[in-house]
Amino acid sequence: MRKLKAMISEAKTISVLTGAGISTESGIPDFRSTKGLWREDVSRMDVISRDYFEREPELFWKYFKDIFQIKLSHSYEPNSGHLLLKELERSGKDVRIFTQNVDGLHHKAGSGKVYELHGSILFAACPECGKEHHLDYINEQIVPLCSDEACQQILKPDVVLFGDMVRCFEEMYESISESDLFLVIGTSLEVFPVRQVPLDFRHKATLGMVLINAEPTRLDPVFDLVIHGKSGAIAKALAE
Numbered sequence: 001m002r003k004l005k006a007m008i009s010e011a012k013t014i015s016v017l018t019g020a021g022i023s024t025e026s027g028i029p030d031f032r033s034t035k036g037l038w039r040e041d042v043s044r045m046d047v048i049s050r051d052y053f054e055r056e057p058e059l060f061w062k063y064f065k066d067i068f069q070i071k072l073s074h075s076y077e078p079n080s081g082h083l084l085l086k087e088l089e090r091s092g093k094d095v096r097i098f099t100q101n102v103d104g105l106h107h108k109a110g111s112g113k114v115y116e117l118h119g120s121i122l123f124a125a126c127p128e129c130g131k132e133h134h135l136d137y138i139n140e141q142i143v144p145l146c147s148d149e150a151c152q153q154i155l156k157p158d159v160v161l162f163g164d165m166v167r168c169f170e171e172m173y174e175s176i177s178e179s180d181l182f183l184v185i186g187t188s189l190e191v192f193p194v195r196q197v198p199l200d201f202r203h204k205a206t207l208g209m210v211l212i213n214a215e216p217t218r219l220d221p222v223f224d225l226v227i228h229g230k231s232g233a234i235a236k237a238l239a240e
């Protein structure tokens, strides 16, 4: 913790990569921990794919709502992990957050620079006319249709599905290359291409690399500092 505090206080520009682990203390299950969403039924990953959406859009929505029910219920709040990142920004540090999460909690915490690599659950667009619809509208129907009477196409969630391109990837590389600290919080670093990022920056002498995760990851050895623990508790200790 002492080393973490020193690395954070010395840093001016901090790039942060977060995963589902930063949101579990807000009540949202992650994917690969013991009670994770994929642990229950790996085939679910096949359903959350662009291919399945295009083949079976109605079934896709039934599965999607079932799997992401808590996120779709939209009744969760940022925890001390999200709030710490906002505090660092408020204290004058240049904090850029690249999140794999689709839960919108970094925005809700008030962070200014948030890049959603995997999109967001809060919106769904019409594949035909592009019209954006908010979560409240999406929740009104089992299979949400475009609200434009002349269109009525089945909406696609604004979430990056398996088979889609990840977003903001160049911005993330640019941001890390001009940062003096790279903070990775709550991710198993299993999913490509995100898992590649720490490897690409491991030899940058001017960049401190920190991993905060409840469980060991395959990439632990790549980091200058690894803390195995809950991000909420660590954030609280740091805030004090």
Ligand code: APR
Pocket: 018, 019, 020, 021, 022, 024, 025, 030, 031, 032, 033, 036, 100, 101, 118, 185, 186, 187, 188, 189, 190, 191, 212, 213, 214, 215, 229, 230, 231, 232
């Ligand atoms: N504090 C710190 N780490 C935590 C906490 C916590 N409170 N709770 C869970 N973790 C850790 C878990 O130990 C796990 O290693 O967070 C990690 C979450 O890993 P995953 O469940 O794999 O989630 P993530 O890395 O975000 O998955 C990336 O995979 O399925 C896709 O699109 C999905 O965005 C997701 C991507």
